[in-house]
Amino acid sequence: MFQPIFMKEAIELSRKNISDGKGGPFAALIVRSGKVIASGTNVVTSTNDPTAHAEIVAIREACRVLHSFQLDGCEVYTTCEPCPMCLGALYWARPNKVYFGNARDDAARIGFDDLFIYEEMEHAFAERKIPMVQMMREEALTVFREWEAKQDKVRY
Amino acid sequence: MFQPIFMKEAIELSRKNISDGKGGPFAALIVRSGKVIASGTNVVTSTNDPTAHAEIVAIREACRVLHSFQLDGCEVYTTCEPCPMCLGALYWARPNKVYFGNARDDAARIGFDDLFIYEEMEHAFAERKIPMVQMMREEALTVFREWEAKQDKVRY
Numbered sequence: 478m479f480q481p482i483f484m485k486e487a488i489e490l491s492r493k494n495i496s497d498g499k500g501g502p503f504a505a506l507i508v509r510s511g512k513v514i515a516s517g518t519n520v521v522t523s524t525n526d527p528t529a530h531a532e533i534v535a536i537r538e539a540c541r542v543l544h545s546f547q548l549d550g551c552e553v554y555t556t557c558e559p560c561p562m563c564l565g566a567l568y569w570a571r572p573n574k575v576y577f578g579n580a581r582d583d584a585a586r587i588g589f590d591d592l593f594i595y596e597e598m599e600h601a602f603a604e605r606k607i608p609m610v611q612m613m614r615e616e617a618l619t620v621f622r623e624w625e626a627k628q629d630k631v632r633y
Numbered sequence: 634m635f636q637p638i639f640m641k642e643a644i645e646l647s648r649k650n651i652s653d654g655k656g657g658p659f660a661a662l663i664v665r666s667g668k669v670i671a672s673g674t675n676v677v678t679s680t681n682d683p684t685a686h687a688e689i690v691a692i693r694e695a696c697r698v699l700h701s702f703q704l705d706g707c708e709v710y711t712t713c714e715p716c717p718m719c720l721g722a723l724y725w726a727r728p729n730k731v732y733f734g735n736a737r738d739d740a741a742r743i744g745f746d747d748l749f750i751y752e753e754m755e756h757a758f759a760e761r762k763i764p765m766v767q768m769m770r771e772e773a774l775t776v777f778r779e780w781e782a783k784q785d786k787v788r789y
Contacts, residue, residue, distance in 0.1 A: 481768075481769065484769045484772070484773075485769075488769070488773050488776060495776070495779060495783060495786070498787075502777055502779065502780040521702050521725075521789055522787040525696050525697065526702060527692060527702045527727075527789070528722050528725070530725075537682055540681050540682055540683060543681075544681055545681055546677050546678060546681045546682060546683045556773045556776065557773065558765075558767070560721055561717045561718070561754065562718050562720075562721025562722045562724075564717060564718075564721075564754060565718025565720075565721060565750055567763060568717075568718075568749075568763060569677075569684070569718060569746070574766070575764070576765075576768050578772065578773025578774070579770060579773045579774055579777055583774060583777055587777050590724060594720075594721055594724045594725075595754075597724065598751075607723060607724060607729070607731060608730050608731070609731045609732075609733060610635065610730070610731070610732050611714070611732075611733055611734070611736065612732050613641075613734050614735060614736065614739070616640070616641070616644055616734065617644050617647075617712045617713065617735045618735055618739060620644060620651070620712065621658055621739055621740075621742075623648065623658065624651055624657070624658040625743050629654075630651070631654075631656075631678040633678055633683070
């Protein structure tokens, strides 16, 4: 169930993140059994890591705490609708629910690419701003077949 | 320009990754001025990090090497079409071009959620397998306004 206190805490973290000069105005919390088990803020520019969005930082920290690559039973509070990278990360981490404050349009209005990236994903590979070309599929596919045949694999 | 030798190297890395038991059958290389500056493989299950896909690992390493949060002048070779998380990360890192081997359907056929996540992104928030709910937008928006007004911010 949504708890306003956690969203308030995330919003305060995002405010502190910009006054501390650590990165963009974003923060996220991971909550389990009514307790915050991890938090993250956007530290892209201060750590030279373009993947260091609030949700990614929080997910990595929560998984470290839980010794698991899955966020079973967790809820995520994030101050902005996750960008495609963070939404993808959430799907791989599989929490129960995600609460968000600002929308992708709000992020676009203050200069972030979230909306642009969502739009790019709908374009054909060759028409994207970062062109993508498929090459050597047959050779790459041999390793997928080896994975399929592997008996002792750890699925996720 | 596409260099088959780099895709071959990425494919071999992905093969070694599964025989070493480190994670899924995926690897990526970042190439700049004809040289590999970073590589990554999928280490999700061996590091308990759901974000540790090959591209994310390679991007983080390349940015560490370049002391930059942008992959200017770089090309990415990845053994599989990036999932939404990794595609998003690539857009934030902004390399010049991406070459990929297997497609999202190939990944789906051996049990990975790439295709499923692409499909989920097209659904309304409430209809997603991981439900998403917008809450307290007005309060969250105050921090976006503070970001807009901030004079000394580092954009990305």
